[in-house]
Amino acid sequence: MKYLCEYLPRIGIISVVLEGVYSVxxxxxxxxxxxxQVVDEGTEDAHMTKIELPDKAIYNESVSQFKKGSQAEFVLRLNAKAADYTDKYDALIASSVEKWSKKDLLQYSGFSLRCKKCKHPVIDNSNCKKLNEMPSEFWMEFMDYWHCHKPTINDDKGNGVLLGKYNSLAPLKYEILVGGSYFxxxxxxxxxxxxxxxxNLVCATCHNNLGQVTFEKLLRLHKWELLLETSDTSESFAPSNDILLSLLNQVSGTSGRHVLLRCKDVQLLVWTFAIDVGATLTDGKVLINAMKLLYTDDDDEIEIVRRRQNIDEIQTLPVPFYSFMNExxxxxELLPSICRRMNFWEVGYLQLSSGIEFL
Incomplete structure (x- = not known):
């Protein structure tokens, strides 16, 4: 038996779809x-099954019953018990950057960020005297809102060029800037x-890759290559969060819902269909404030979509790209077959913080 419970807060409905059962x-x-009460296909014995819903539901026996669909699936719709819907996007953005953010790290009396492979310390109290959050990914585009006139100088041709100190970020020694998925x-x-x-940017002890050197000669350390250790916890950062944060930033900064992810010669077109759904999947995992993502790697279909509309492109690194694609x-694969596709799009659900694990 496979099932999907999907909570759509905007309309206050929880849909339950079951596949592979004779009756329910x-x-x-x-x-x-x-x-x-379920009778599986090929048997006559009924058994009880419990499923955790992604939100509280109201059951009305006279109207809330399973109906059999066109592909032998069973569908149930329940009214959610939640209060009036409020847009959860801002809350989702806030919670998404909470892990290993300035606010998150400062709550500990002491912390150490170590190489994931050999545990060599990379960031701790001795070389981190100040933490600051990175501005929005689109901070330069928003300068029109900060200044009546952008701080520029004239180049050789008399054209206004943005002053270098306003065109880049320059942290001080022992100051760490914290981004969504990097330091x-x-x-x-x-x-x-x-x-x-x-x-290359590698660990001084084991030479494991830790990040990149930026154009401004700053060192950018990927969170997924580090471990966070405190007095009572040790946790890792899911590489796929790098892609999910990029998708959220795209929605926030440009309202772009279609994004073409590129990793060398591989491409994946992703449609951020919804960002505030709840879902329970066949393995019993409950996702809260999840993202419903439609995607395709079919080159012909990607080209058709690109001809219809403008699509933003993001160049990604192999580790987060393949982690995201595999998840x-x-x-x-956990969805009932009728829920897996919408036309040529494949359907998946991911929760931003789902890959952050306590060790």
Missing amino acids: KVESVAERELTL LGVAETFQDRVEYDSD LRSST
């Missing part, structure tokens, strides 16, 4: 627990902790 009957709904600092901050050249496809 609702026994009870206790807020977030759905109890079913940024000057080379002196990481002396004897990392090694780098024009192309997305795994979620698709």
